[in-house]
Amino acid sequence: MFEARLLQGSILKKALEGIRELITSGNWECSSAGISMQGMDPSHVALTVLMLQNDLFDQFRCDRNVTLGLNHATFSKILKCAANDDIITLKAEDQPDECNLLFQSANDDKTSDFIIKLTDIDQETLGIPDTEYAATVKVPSVEFQRICRDLSQFGDTIIISVKKGCVEFSGTGEIGSAKIALKESGNVDDDEKVSVEMDKDTPCSLSFASRYLNYFTKATSLSDTVTLQLCPEHPLVVSYDIGDNGSLKYYLAPKIEE
């Protein structure tokens, strides 16, 4: 059987906020290592990958690998019934056709019990190749959310450019253009700071659909910082760490100049 108890139930609520608008349903693969889920949007532009390692849970048991085929709209509706400080337990039998969700209030005076029916999802798992990225940028997640929102007013494309010690976001459209630059800060240990790492100091600039970047920022509350990894002609990686034991990552195909 499978049983996973998450003291910080809000993590699951926040993760699903970052997933549900991009992927309507997905296979949540449960193994002794933890829970993982990946899915592409219907137009094959963005890949979403969630990993919740077993250490994230205060109790985790998975005797045999279990696949939970979940409709994300339904899953989200049920998770909205949980308070932010609820403890959430997921339970399923081996080869399940339903999953049990138990919410316990922080002071244990309320318990809510839900059953979600599972669906068979015909989906292939993709292998993600190791890539040497030309640039790795860490910025406060709220700042990235704000920049994506602000630049979306100018057009449907956001250009991300990394130069030595600086990351620049720009957009151009009929009403005008905008350019927002963030300089690398001195102390990179602070979550409020910006760090820019480059391989071989070669500037890198790529164009992306602002619509998708805005979808990704729905995961902002998962982490104080977001990491962007860029490589010419490769998908952008946007990563939100979930403490030390999980992550929500997005891969976004760049726009190609004609």
Place this chain on the structure above:
Amino acid sequence: GATQGRLDSFFTLK
């Protein structure tokens, strides 16, 4: 203008 690329060529089936 720029056209939207797709991810298919970047990832392999497991």
